[in-house]
Amino acid sequence: MDIVGQIVGGGVSKITIREKSDKEIELGDLLVVEHDKEYVILQVYDLNYASQIPQDIREHVAGMQLEGYGTGTEFMEPELRNYIVADAKVLIAIENGTPKIPKRLPRFFSYVRHPQEKDFSFLKKPKNPIYLGKIRSGSKVLDLDVYLDANEVIRHHILIPATTGRGKSNLVKVMLWSLMDVENVGILVIDAHDEYYGRHSSGLKDHQNAKEKLVYYSPNALTGTNTLTINLRSIKPMHFEGIVDFTHAQEEAIRRYYNQFGDEWIIEIVRGTNIEGVDSRTLNVLRRKFDNILGVFTDEDGSIKCRTKVFSDVAGEATIHSIVSDMEDGKIVVIDTSRLLDQAELLIGSMITSEIFSRYQYYKSEGQLDDKPVIGIVIEEAPRVLGKEALQSGGNIYSTIAREGRKFKVGLIAVTQLVSEIPRDILANMNTKIILGNELSSERSAIISSASQDLSKDDRTIASLEKGEAIVSSVFTKFAIPIKIPLFEEMVEMDKGNGKSDDSEIVFVG
Amino acid sequence: MYKFAHIADCHLGAQKYPELKKLELEAFKTAVTRCIREKVDFVIISGDIFHSNIPDMNIANESVKELKRLHDSNIPVYVIYGSHDYSPNQTSMVDIIASAGLITKVVSGSFVDGKLRLEFTTDEKTGAKIVGLSARKRGLEREYFKRLDRKYLEEEPGFKIFVFHSGIDELKPEFLSEMESIPLSLLPSGFNYYAGGHIHKKILHEFGKGYIAYPGPLFAGSMRDLERSAKGSKRGFFIVKFEDEIENVEFIPIELCEFEYIEYDATGKTALQVREELLAKINSIDVNKKIVIMKVKGELASGKTSEINFSDLRRALMDKGALHVALNYHSLTTREFTEIKTKATEIEEIEDTLLKENLASVESRLDILKGEKGFILAKNLLSVLRQDQKPNERKEDYENRILREAISVLGLEEVLG
Numbered sequence: 001m002d003i004v005g006q007i008v009g010g011g012v013s014k015i016t017i018r019e020k021s022d023k024e025i026e027l028g029d030l031l032v033v034e035h036d037k038e039y040v041i042l043q044v045y046d047l048n049y050a051s052q053i054p055q056d057i058r059e060h061v062a063g064m065q066l067e068g069y070g071t072g073t074e075f076m077e078p079e080l081r082n083y084i085v086a087d088a089k090v091l092i093a094i095e096n097g098t099p100k101i102p103k104r105l106p107r108f109f110s111y112v113r114h115p116q117e118k119d120f121s122f123l124k125k126p127k128n129p130i131y132l133g134k135i136r137s138g139s140k141v142l143d144l145d146v147y148l149d150a151n152e153v154i155r156h157h158i159l160i161p162a163t164t165g166r167g168k169s170n171l172v173k174v175m176l177w178s179l180m181d182v183e184n185v186g187i188l189v190i191d192a193h194d195e196y197y198g199r200h201s202s203g204l205k206d207h208q209n210a211k212e213k214l215v216y217y218s219p220n221a222l223t224g225t226n227t228l229t230i231n232l233r234s235i236k237p238m239h240f241e242g243i244v245d246f247t248h249a250q251e252e253a254i255r256r257y258y259n260q261f262g263d264e265w266i267i268e269i270v271r272g273t274n275i276e277g278v279d280s281r282t283l284n285v286l287r288r289k290f291d292n293i294l295g296v297f298t299d300e301d302g303s304i305k306c307r308t309k310v311f312s313d314v315a316g317e318a319t320i321h322s323i324v325s326d327m328e329d330g331k332i333v334v335i336d337t338s339r340l341l342d343q344a345e346l347l348i349g350s351m352i353t354s355e356i357f358s359r360y361q362y363y364k365s366e367g368q369l370d371d372k373p374v375i376g377i378v379i380e381e382a383p384r385v386l387g388k389e390a391l392q393s394g395g396n397i398y399s400t401i402a403r404e405g406r407k408f409k410v411g412l413i414a415v416t417q418l419v420s421e422i423p424r425d426i427l428a429n430m431n432t433k434i435i436l437g438n439e440l441s442s443e444r445s446a447i448i449s450s451a452s453q454d455l456s457k458d459d460r461t462i463a464s465l466e467k468g469e470a471i472v473s474s475v476f477t478k479f480a481i482p483i484k485i486p487l488f489e490e491m492v493e494m495d496k497g498n499g500k501s502d503d504s505e506i507v508f509v510g
Numbered sequence: 511m512y513k514f515a516h517i518a519d520c521h522l523g524a525q526k527y528p529e530l531k532k533l534e535l536e537a538f539k540t541a542v543t544r545c546i547r548e549k550v551d552f553v554i555i556s557g558d559i560f561h562s563n564i565p566d567m568n569i570a571n572e573s574v575k576e577l578k579r580l581h582d583s584n585i586p587v588y589v590i591y592g593s594h595d596y597s598p599n600q601t602s603m604v605d606i607i608a609s610a611g612l613i614t615k616v617v618s619g620s621f622v623d624g625k626l627r628l629e630f631t632t633d634e635k636t637g638a639k640i641v642g643l644s645a646r647k648r649g650l651e652r653e654y655f656k657r658l659d660r661k662y663l664e665e666e667p668g669f670k671i672f673v674f675h676s677g678i679d680e681l682k683p684e685f686l687s688e689m690e691s692i693p694l695s696l697l698p699s700g701f702n703y704y705a706g707g708h709i710h711k712k713i714l715h716e717f718g719k720g721y722i723a724y725p726g727p728l729f730a731g732s733m734r735d736l737e738r739s740a741k742g743s744k745r746g747f748f749i750v751k752f753e754d755e756i757e758n759v760e761f762i763p764i765e766l767c768e769f770e771y772i773e774y775d776a777t778g779k780t781a782l783q784v785r786e787e788l789l790a791k792i793n794s795i796d797v798n799k800k801i802v803i804m805k806v807k808g809e810l811a812s813g814k815t816s817e818i819n820f821s822d823l824r825r826a827l828m829d830k831g832a833l834h835v836a837l838n839y840h841s842l843t844t845r846e847f848t849e850i851k852t853k854a855t856e857i858e859e860i861e862d863t864l865l866k867e868n869l870a871s872v873e874s875r876l877d878i879l880k881g882e883k884g885f886i887l888a889k890n891l892l893s894v895l896r897q898d899q900k901p902n903e904r905k906e907d908y909e910n911r912i913l914r915e916a917i918s919v920l921g922l923e924e925v926l927g
Contacts, residue, residue: 221695229680315680318687
């Protein structure tokens, strides 16, 4: 056994380990304590200097060395007198190969060692795996893949908190890449930066199953992909809830237009059709608002035009239906909204999400839900729809899904820099958190207080996570697993060569 | 200024009832007459002139007469196959008429360096360059589109028309959302006019410097078309004026009769209540010389659907002078019976859904009987078995023909000799 230290004190919440002089223990390191057929995995959350020599003597000796008072000022047997102690917590106990929540302390004075891959043999690859990366001990990466069961974790929501530049997008790409191999999962990605499909670089399009599993919509479609076109008749007043603020008068006007014109309500507003009970000033404000949000207006001939070409009164009648059907068929649907304003992007997400949620509610009522794939909705900058401010004027479809989605197999994969903006009750429903580095203390507290495992000692560890390092805290894992997420581009490169040839011979019959 | 007419989805031979058969032909005749009167320079029919590859001989005869009228008026007709009037293993009536010189097929091409290079047909009088891609079943059509030599088509100068018979994802209406279709991005760019067929709804969509146009059917290819006509959908075709660019696209409606649409929700009512209320409704409306579409849906609280006695309702409508009565109660169920539920309302959709559902429970060692392959096989077999005996065809010949075609569909020619 390659011993790195020995337990010298502490208690359940803090086990003190003396570091062996020629070994190095890092913050976040996993350490193993063995006893008979059992072993316990610890995690280091703090490091301190310790010495057998009183502080004033240490300071005096340092002074002599610094000020040049001759030689022979070294300590006798320094490796015995000065050393490092690590504070660690017990992550998990393994008894006869079965992981258990630890209820007793490891033996006093036990030796500790660095972990090996076999120590984690209790981690199994689930049936519908989402790949997250490899187990990490401090900054060392073990050759052991970490998966979660997509079926379980997605319906119970995933939260990915991190500040800019810590690898949120890379993590989502890695997760989606692995889901391209999973049959029973449908995903919606509202892609505000057009980065997941891989228009200009590596992306999901490079996966061997892309032809069957990936659907891409963009206002600027590539050959063979879909043009994002949404018919104005598909938009219902409810789709704006929690996304666009309307005054009471505007809401009332919208209600009247919807009652009178049904699906044509927005078209009639854009056309400026006056109706009884709606002031023309309110109508004009609404027209301007829809122009700002959706980019729709009427030209001199009275025809409806859209600046972004996404919204139309002619095309796109079946778009929402097709997207939802694709998700129901277990596909990953990526929607490029990079050319749209924030509210238009959220509106499209709201339309699709409402439709899939409504379908799944129906399937549940009909007893058909078990046959359907679990649905995940990737939402970036989640506080835009799940934040306290967004929810002030009432709920929206995202908050409904956050609270009730798991009953209907619909979950969120919410990415955010500002966890503290999301109400506690919603955070409590997000049962898996993949925590990346975060230097903001207030955000770390919000993350720690809502984690599925006790991360109260991990504040410093979270602050020190490098780009690509993360902690997975989930009700579906026995302990908070430290991971190293691979670089997406490297992952794509490694998988290259697995692609299916698309050059099958066909004959043209005219 | 030149003019051409764009017609699609005539579906001649789709109707079974004499009164509807007459209207179906009448619609085609009216369109032809209008084309001659308007002195169009040519006509494009973007697929499904006929409802099947070998239509009833009377239908064939009448339609040939109309095409001959166009021919005699020096109006060329350019066509492609649709999804109905093409057969992969049989000659189609379209081929016969093309061989007679009454129409010109504009689908010609070959694979060059892995790319599908389509060749243009140039209309002599106007110089318009026309190229087409016929409908093909399940995925093959999409594959053709994906492999199109786009650059070759796009670099061709002049006034260009692309003729196709496919649904387009972004343009298909909500009621056809399950229809197999291709994305807009697979169409070659730079054409002045994209003459589409297959979507049974009038659509005119600006695309690049031109338009993508679907005129929809001239009359009706299915019960759903009749239903949508009754709900107010206009039927007809386009006349397009052009020189170097499109000047104007005009929809020419064909209105041969009036429609009456009755939709009734029977949910929570007894069968007898439904019957009485429907009879009262019939008595209160004018249906004289109209096509009446009656759709009854919902779940009866009690009683059998048969107790409504739809034959009586039909008779009452006919007695009031209705030209034709179409009853649709596929979506009507009763609590007293458990039925296989399907959201589909068209017979073909219901058939597809049921086939797929039942195939899922079929246990077979043969791949061809399972999944999508099994579904296609069943569909093809059904389409063979559904064929009627042709006029003057002897019973024995009819049976032999069906048997031969069925054996061919099943791929058993070698086994059975």
